Amino acid sequence: MSKLNQDRYRELAHFLRNRRSRVTPKQVGLPETARRRTLGLRRGEVAMLAGVSLEWYTYLEQGRHIKVSAELLENLSKVLQLDEVERRHLFLLARNQEPPIGFDIQTKVPAELLSLLNALGTSPGCITDARMNILAWNASFSAVFGEFEHKSERERNLVWVTFVSEDFRSLLGEEWKDHAHRVIAQFRTNYAQFVNDPWWMEQIEALSESSQFRALWDLHDVINAPNIRKTFHHPEAGVLVFDYISLLQPSTMNLLVSIYVPQNDQQTVQKIQQLLGKR
Numbered sequence: 001m002s003k004l005n006q007d008r009y010r011e012l013a014h015f016l017r018n019r020r021s022r023v024t025p026k027q028v029g030l031p032e033t034a035r036r037r038t039l040g041l042r043r044g045e046v047a048m049l050a051g052v053s054l055e056w057y058t059y060l061e062q063g064r065h066i067k068v069s070a071e072l073l074e075n076l077s078k079v080l081q082l083d084e085v086e087r088r089h090l091f092l093l094a095r096n097q098e099p100p101i102g103f104d105i106q107t108k109v110p111a112e113l114l115s116l117l118n119a120l121g122t123s124p125g126c127i128t129d130a131r132m133n134i135l136a137w138n139a140s141f142s143a144v145f146g147e148f149e150h151k152s153e154r155e156r157n158l159v160w161v162t163f164v165s166e167d168f169r170s171l172l173g174e175e176w177k178d179h180a181h182r183v184i185a186q187f188r189t190n191y192a193q194f195v196n197d198p199w200w201m202e203q204i205e206a207l208s209e210s211s212q213f214r215a216l217w218d219l220h221d222v223i224n225a226p227n228i229r230k231t232f233h234h235p236e237a238g239v240l241v242f243d244y245i246s247l248l249q250p251s252t253m254n255l256l257v258s259i260y261v262p263q264n265d266q267q268t269v270q271k272i273q274q275l276l277g278k279r
Contacts, residue, residue: 005065012093013063019080020046020061028079041079050075060094068094100193105129106254109136113249113257117141122272124242124260127249130190131199132158132183135255143275144234144260145171157203159187163210173233184216185223192222225256229263236278237271239264 021040047057091099124141225246242260249255262268
């Protein structure tokens with residue numbers, strides 16, 4: 001075994017022992033005894049609850065090189081009551097792979113991210129999930145892209161808006177084609193994690209009514225959200241220039257924060273201020 005793998009398994013052993021010590025028998029439905037010397041759960045209790053032998057789990061805590069299935073790691077994550085960040089850490093240490101993502105998409109936006117949006121001022125900002133549904137946005141975003149509050153989930157989907165909304169197409173002008181290509185490449189990147197999810201199958205089927213969507217989808221291009229300059233043609237404010245920045249929320253690896261930072265020598269800032277003043 002290589003030195004790199006030895007270090008990884010050693011770190012896994014330390015991590016498992018540490019997290020085992022943090023979980024009480026009561027938290028997993030086991031009786032607590034007065035003469036208990038072990039801090040947290042015993043190895044045998046973790047093994048029993050995870051559905052493996054004590055010998056096998058002991059090897060894991062000793063940092064030995066043994067094959068670990070994703071199913072077992074999911075069981076250990078539940079027994080040790082790991083959060084999403086800890087679960088990901090466990091998978092990377094044990095399998096050197098990202099954990100599988102289930103069909104449950106993170107749709108609740110943490111309060112701190114909502115505060116971030118509201119603090120952006122004249123920088124339009126929004127938060128999207130893995131399906132590219134727009135979950136939250138600030139006043140500047142509405143001023144530039146229109147109101148989303150009373151729209152359906154499908155109408156708040158960035159891919160759907162790109163191919164169905166004529167207003168959005170006009171806003172992008174000559175940049176629409178490049179934008180559509182990037183959006184589809186991002187959409188396909190996310191799709192790889194949810195191939196068997198019925199929502200994706202229905203959405204792709206509906207979008208496939210557009211020949212432009214089909215042509216771009218069939219390219220099989222994949223990218224993460226790029227940081228680029230974007231120019232919009234607003235029906236009231238005229239030309240708006242932004243630097244687009246995207247940030248992936250680390251605690252979920254599912255929520256994307258998109259921020260449009262005004263450029264163009266303060267002209268864009270002044271125009272957004274005027275739009276906000278009309279609201």
